[in-house]
Amino acid sequence: MASIDIRDIHKSYGKIEVLHGVDLTIRDGEFIVLVGPSGCGKSTLLRMIAGLEEVTGGDILIAEKRVNDLAPKDRDIAMVFQSYALYPHMSVAQNMSYSLRLRKTPRERVASAVSAAASKLGLDPFLERRPKALSGGQRQRVAMGRAIVRQPKAFLFDEPLSNLDARLREQMRAEIKKLHGELGATSIYVTHDQIEAMTLADRIVAMHGGVVQQVGSPLDLYDRPANLFVAGFIGSPGMNFIEARYQPGEGSPAARLADGTLVALPHAYALEPDTPVTLGIRPEHVVIGGEGREAAVELIEPTGFGTILHLALHGLPFKVFTTDRKVLNAGNAATISFPPQHLHLFDQEGARVGAV
Amino acid sequence: MRARPLILTLAHRLAILAYILFALFPLFWLLKVSLTPNDLLYSEGVRMWPSRTSFDHFRFVIAHSDFPLFFRNSLIVAGSTALVVTAVASLSGYALSRFAFRAKYWIVALMLLTQMFPLVMLVAPIFRLLSPLGLTNSLTGLVIVYSAFNVPFATFLMQSFFDGIPKDLEEAAKIDGATQFMAFRQIILPLTLPGIAATVGFVFTAAWSELLFALMLISGNEAATFPVGLLSFVSKFSVDFGQMMAAGVLALIPACIFFFLIQRYLVQGLTAGAVKG
Ligand SMILES: Nc1ncnc2c1ncn2[C@@H]1O[C@H](COP(=O)(O)OP(=O)(O)OP(=O)(O)O)[C@@H](O)[C@H]1O
Ligand SMILES: [Mg+2]
Numbered sequence: 001m002a003s004i005d006i007r008d009i010h011k012s013y014g015k016i017e018v019l020h021g022v023d024l025t026i027r028d029g030e031f032i033v034l035v036g037p038s039g040c041g042k043s044t045l046l047r048m049i050a051g052l053e054e055v056t057g058g059d060i061l062i063a064e065k066r067v068n069d070l071a072p073k074d075r076d077i078a079m080v081f082q083s084y085a086l087y088p089h090m091s092v093a094q095n096m097s098y099s100l101r102l103r104k105t106p107r108e109r110v111a112s113a114v115s116a117a118a119s120k121l122g123l124d125p126f127l128e129r130r131p132k133a134l135s136g137g138q139r140q141r142v143a144m145g146r147a148i149v150r151q152p153k154a155f156l157f158d159e160p161l162s163n164l165d166a167r168l169r170e171q172m173r174a175e176i177k178k179l180h181g182e183l184g185a186t187s188i189y190v191t192h193d194q195i196e197a198m199t200l201a202d203r204i205v206a207m208h209g210g211v212v213q214q215v216g217s218p219l220d221l222y223d224r225p226a227n228l229f230v231a232g233f234i235g236s237p238g239m240n241f242i243e244a245r246y247q248p249g250e251g252s253p254a255a256r257l258a259d260g261t262l263v264a265l266p267h268a269y270a271l272e273p274d275t276p277v278t279l280g281i282r283p284e285h286v287v288i289g290g291e292g293r294e295a296a297v298e299l300i301e302p303t304g305f306g307t308i309l310h311l312a313l314h315g316l317p318f319k320v321f322t323t324d325r326k327v328l329n330a331g332n333a334a335t336i337s338f339p340p341q342h343l344h345l346f347d348q349e350g351a352r353v354g355a356v
Numbered sequence: 357m358r359a360r361p362l363i364l365t366l367a368h369r370l371a372i373l374a375y376i377l378f379a380l381f382p383l384f385w386l387l388k389v390s391l392t393p394n395d396l397l398y399s400e401g402v403r404m405w406p407s408r409t410s411f412d413h414f415r416f417v418i419a420h421s422d423f424p425l426f427f428r429n430s431l432i433v434a435g436s437t438a439l440v441v442t443a444v445a446s447l448s449g450y451a452l453s454r455f456a457f458r459a460k461y462w463i464v465a466l467m468l469l470t471q472m473f474p475l476v477m478l479v480a481p482i483f484r485l486l487s488p489l490g491l492t493n494s495l496t497g498l499v500i501v502y503s504a505f506n507v508p509f510a511t512f513l514m515q516s517f518f519d520g521i522p523k524d525l526e527e528a529a530k531i532d533g534a535t536q537f538m539a540f541r542q543i544i545l546p547l548t549l550p551g552i553a554a555t556v557g558f559v560f561t562a563a564w565s566e567l568l569f570a571l572m573l574i575s576g577n578e579a580a581t582f583p584v585g586l587l588s589f590v591s592k593f594s595v596d597f598g599q600m601m602a603a604g605v606l607a608l609i610p611a612c613i614f615f616f617l618i619q620r621y622l623v624q625g626l627t628a629g630a631v632k633g
Contacts, residue, residue, distance in 0.1 A: 052527050072530040079531045085524035089546045099532035146532070 002063030002153040002186055003028045004049065010057035011044055011210075018044055019210045021058070029184045033197040035233070036207035042190045045207075046156050049188065051075050062153055073102075078147035079156040082163065084139045086131040086146075093118075093127040096145045103150070117145045120179070137168045148179065154186040161196065173199060194236050198222070206230045228350035231280050237308055237319045239344070240286070242279045246271045246345075255279050255345075259314050261293065266340040267355045277353065278346040283308065283321040285342035288330075292337030297330050309334065383608075390414065390601035397598060413602035422577045423603050426585030431610060433495050433581055434563040437502040441510050441559045442552055444503070449514025450540060454523070467508035475505070479572045492573050498581070501573070502563045510555050517551025518544065553621035561611060582607050 004026040011019040019041045026032050034042045047053040049060055051072035060067050067075050078099075087095050093114050100110045118124050121141045131139055140160065147155055160176075161169045173196055180187060180200075191197055197204050198218040206213045206221060206229070214226040225231035231239045244255035246269060247262065253269065254262040255277060263279060271277065288309075295318060299310035306323040311334065320327075320336060327334070345353040389397070390413050392406040400406060417423045451457075452464065482501060483492060491497030521544055529539035545552075567583040574580050577588070582603070589600035 050527075050531055052530070071535070072527075073533040073535065077531065079528070081524050081528060083522060083524050085522065085528035087525065087529070087543055098529070102533040102538070146528075 003061075004154060004186060004188070005061035005064070006045075006049070006058070007061070008058040009045065009048065009055065009060065011041070011048060011053065012056045017056075017210065019048075019056075022207075022210075022212055024205060024212065024215065026186060026188065029186055031180050031187045031189065031200055031202045032205060033201035033203075034188065034190045034205050034207060035192070035194070035197045036213075037233070038192070040207045041210045042207055043158055046079075046158055046188060046190050049154075050077055050079050050156055076153045077156055078150070078152040078154075079158070080143045080147050080160040082159040084131075084143040084163075086139055086142055088131055091128050091130060092123060092134070092142050092145075095131065095142055096149050099146070099150050113149045114145075117149045120148070120182075121145050121175075136164055137172070140164060140168075140172060144176075144179070148183065151183075152185070154188065157187065157189040157191075159190055159192065162192065169193075169196075176200065194234065198234075204234075206233060208233075224352065225280075225344065226352050228278060228280075228346050231344055231346070231352075235282055237283050237321060239280045239282050240318050241346075242281075242313070242316070242318075244277055244279050246273065246275045246277050248273050255343075257314065263338055263343070264340050265343060265345070269345060269353050269355060271347070271353060276348055278350070279338075280344035280346060281338050281342055283319040285339060286320045286322075287337045287339060288320060288322055288324065288327055288334055290335065290337065292335040294333055295336055297332055297334055300328060300330065302328060311336070386601050386604050386608075389597055390605050392598060394598055413598040414606070417599050417602045417606065421599065421603075422580075422588070423582070423585060423606070425577065426580050426582040427606065429495060429579060430564060430582040430607070433498045433502065434560050434610075436495075436499045437506065437563040438556045438560040440499065440503045441506045442514075442556050444507050445510035445514045445555060446545070446548065446552060448507070448511045449516075450518050450544070452511065452515045453518035454526075467511065470505075470508050475568055479568065482569070483572060486573065493575060493579050495579055497573055498570060498579075501569050502559075502566060506559045506562060510559055513555050513558070514548070514551055517548050517554075521547050550621045553618035557615060557618055560614060564607075564611060 004024075006022055006024040006026075009019055009022040010017060022041075022045060024032075034045065036042055044053060048055055049062075051067065051070060051074075055068045062075055062077070087098065090098065096114045096117060097110045100113060105113075114127070115124075118127055121144060123138070123141055123145055126134060126138060126142075131142065134142065140163070143160065157176075161172050164172060176189075177200055189196075189200060201218050203215055204218055204221050205215050208229045214221055214230045216224075216226075221230055221234045225234060225239075228241070232241070242257060242263075244257050244263065247254045247256050248268060248271075253265040253267065255265060256262055293313070295311040295313040297309060298312055298317075301308040301310070306321055307325065307327050309320040309322070309327055309330065311318040311320060313336070318336075320334075347353050388405060391409040391411070392400075393408060393410045393412060396406050396408060452460065486492050486497050486501070489497075491500065525543050525547070526534075526536075526539040529543045530536070534542065565583055566581075570581045570584045571587075574584060577585070580588075586600055586603055586607075589596045589603065
């Protein structure tokens, strides 16, 4: 187990720079989840930590030792690939023990490590099978088993669950969380999946365009997104954004929408009067019914647990999520209002604006 | 699958049958002539099977001709060539498939270039090159020439097999603690066995039946390979068809054994189950 330090990491492929200076300190035993849209450089960063990609600039430290020029085999990390990358000509047991055999571990130690990992993952009945005789979920487990048989300094996961169906994914997610609880190993986990990120992470690293946008606990990112990108990326359905202008008022700060109406803000902000801002509110925080503004109902999506209303507010799309089933009969129009404590304010550059 | 109309199935099978008959008929004729005693060869006219068969030709070829020598020479030359070429081509094919290096483009271009010449053009220069080195009239010389001519194609062949193996596998091996070469030898190579078998088979047969260089570079029986040896059954005044065909039948045997041994790898899809299908 070890800490991982990433210092001002740059990565270029030829002339194209895909990582523009990433800084990140991962504590011993921490579970870090990297999220971000496709192509933002998550895999690239992970592969650089693993030693599979060369570092163009900056330093990577594992257990306080600079590893930039170390081959993957000397970094003592384990990785679970999206494709699982099981060795097809080896049995499950051989797949799991390969790393130990390479290290010339005594035979009895190998056998006990493999059987311990196998029973932890429920793989005992399959040890002699080849990977091609396993289901997707079982293969995924073998890939996990291969990572946990030796106790590496850190685990790297690159979208390990994305090839599984929804139910299996849910189950494996819980198992990974349990495993991490038992092993307490430093882990870096790349995913597209919001729920995976929120449920697994000690801290989430949100990336966009090769730049880290925000690092924080899952609830940090949900409650206090640092910028428009994180605000829109975390949460499903995504946050609503409305263009407005800041009005300090006389003790009652507000935002003036395009149609001239005012939205009350929870407190004053350090902004000039009339500064253009973006208001953000999550669909689940919008209140339906009672006093408020009118919006046309365009589509009603019941999800069972709740309902997603697609509205048109002042002609712009706007989403509301509620568990109140009355909205199923909303008809053509609904009244909505924005509780001030749930409003987020972003400036023109998209950065979160804090209270005065 | 829907049942196809009977007539289509029938036509399909008949077409295959016709093709097989066409392809195998020369072999059958080879066997037939080799078993026909000399006195019946010209007297019986064209028949599908002689009225009497004998192994006389085989006996003569094995016991009284230089054929066993030719056979041994061919085995040495084709076997060594296949080994050398496959070893070199699997390494170079792997390099082309996996590494980016500076002269890669030009190396590939040069290798393609070597495949563009009709070999006849090269006979004289190669003779000039080899004779001061004492490599004419020697099996080593033949192995060198055959290897040189087969390596480019075999490299491309092997490259395509390596391309078909997911990169994740060797990356996983490297993370598990293998060096690049160990990952190649323990993970990639076993998965490329079908490709290696195909390459070995291809090179072996090419070297086994090569005539042009063998004829030009070798004089005398000592180092003659069997295609050259076959010509020794053609004398000034007659062609001893019976013995020649018997020698031909014998020459088929190693190729048959060979393909029998490797066919298991040729048909096997070893990579199944490596990555999510
Ligand atoms: N070998 C390469 N050569 C050139 N560009 C590359 C190479 N590998 C990746 N890239 C580029 O680097 C960027 C980051 O890729 P990366 O695979 O890290 O994205 P990602 O965040 O993992 O995306 P995804 O979520 O789709 O897996 C992409 O724009 C990609 O096109
Ligand atoms: Mg990726």
